Amino acid sequence: MKNVTIGYLFTGDLSKDEKIFLEEAKKKNVELVLLNLSRDSDEKRIEELIKSFDLVYNATAEDYVIEIVKTIEGMGKKVVDSSKAYYYIEDKWLFFLKCKENNIPTPETILLSENETIAKKELKEFGRWPVVLKRVVGTMGEYVEKADNISEAIGVINKFWKKGGKNFPVVAQEFIHSPSYRVTVIDGEIVQTALKENKGWKATGVYAKKFKKFEVDEKLKKIIDKVVRISGIKICGIDFFKKDGEWIVLEINSEPGFDFFEGERRKLIGKTLNYLVKVARQ
Numbered sequence: 086m087k088n089v090t091i092g093y094l095f096t097g098d099l100s101k102d103e104k105i106f107l108e109e110a111k112k113k114n115v116e117l118v119l120l121n122l123s124r125d126s127d128e129k130r131i132e133e134l135i136k137s138f139d140l141v142y143n144a145t146a147e148d149y150v151i152e153i154v155k156t157i158e159g160m161g162k163k164v165v166d167s168s169k170a171y172y173y174i175e176d177k178w179l180f181f182l183k184c185k186e187n188n189i190p191t192p193e194t195i196l197l198s199e200n201e202t203i204a205k206k207e208l209k210e211f212g213r214w215p216v217v218l219k220r221v222v223g224t225m226g227e228y229v230e231k232a233d234n235i236s237e238a239i240g241v242i243n244k245f246w247k248k249g250g251k252n253f254p255v256v257a258q259e260f261i262h263s264p265s266y267r268v269t270v271i272d273g274e275i276v277q278t279a280l281k282e283n284k285g286w287k288a289t290g291v292y293a294k295k296f297k298k299f300e301v302d303e304k305l306k307k308i309i310d311k312v313v314r315i316s317g318i319k320i321c322g323i324d325f326f327k328k329d330g331e332w333i334v335l336e337i338n339s340e341p342g343f344d345f346f347e348g349e350r351r352k353l354i355g356k357t358l359n360y361l362v363k364v365a366r367q
Contacts, residue, residue, distance in 0.1 A: 089365045090116040092141040096123040105354045122150055135162050139365035146340045166339040170318045177221045178256050187315050191334045193259045208235050217258045220245050263326035269341050270313055271320050272360040279345040296345045305332050
C-alpha cells in the first residue's frame with residue numbers, strides 16, 4: 086500500500102502544532118506537505134503541488150483561505166473540512182436555523198437588517214437585554230460584543246460595519262451567563278472536554294483564561310451526536326452553555342484548537358492524522 090500524501094494549509098509562523106504534525110506524520114509514514122498561505126497563495130503553484138496530494142487538510146480559520154479551499158476543491162481534490170461546512174454550518178445564523186430545525190437547544194437569535202432604522206425596531210421587538218451582537222462569520226471571539234440597550238447595540242453594529250464592511254450580516258442573540266463548555270470531536274469520537282472560564286463575560290475564543298475537564302452526561306452526548314450528524318464536520322470543537330441547568334449549543338468550529346491541555350496536544354494531532362489517512366485511502 087502506497088504512502089499517503091497530505092497537503093496541510095496554514096498561515097503565519099510555524100507553530101507547535103505544525104511541528105508535531107510533521108513528527109507524527111513521519112511516524113505514520115505519511116508525507117505531509119506544508120503550504121503556508123501567508124507566503125504562498127499563487128494559484129498555479131498550488132495547482133501543481135496538489136496534483137500529488139491524496140487529501141488536503143485546512144488547519145487555518147482565516148476567512149480568505151476559504152477561497153483557496155474552494156479553488157482546491159474545484160481542482161478535484163478533497164479538503165477536510167470542506168468549504169460547504171464553512172459556509173453552511175459555521176455561519177452563525179444558518180447554524181441556529183439548523184439547530185432549530187433539528188430540535189437542538191440553542192440561544193434565541195434573530196438576523197438583523199442592514200438598515201439601521203429597521204435593525205432598531207427588530208432589537209426592540211426582540212427585547213432581550215443585555216444582547217450579544219455577532220457577525221455571522223468570525224473566529225476567536227472576533228466581531229462579538231455585548232450591548233445593554235439599543236443605543237449601545239447600534240454602536241456595536243456600526244463598529245462591525247466600519248471594521249469589516251456589510252458583506253457579513255449581524256445577528257442578535259440572547260445573553261446567557263455561563264462558562265463555555267468545549268467538546269472536541271474527531272471522526273465521531275469525543276476526544277477532549279474543556280471548561281473555559283474567565284472573569285469577564287466572554288469565555289469563548291481567546292478570552293478564556295482557565296481550563297479544566299468536565300464529564301459528558303447522557304443528555305449532552307445525545308446533543309453532540311446530533312450536532313455532528315447535522316454539521317458533517319468530522320474534526321470540530323463544539324461550544325456549549327448551561328441555562329437553568331440545561332445544555333445549550335452555542336456554536337461549532339472546524340479547525341479546533343488542540344492547545345487547551347498541553348499534555349494532550351500530541352494525542353489529538355495523532356487522532357486527526359489517523360482520520361485524514363483513513364479518508365485519503367477511501
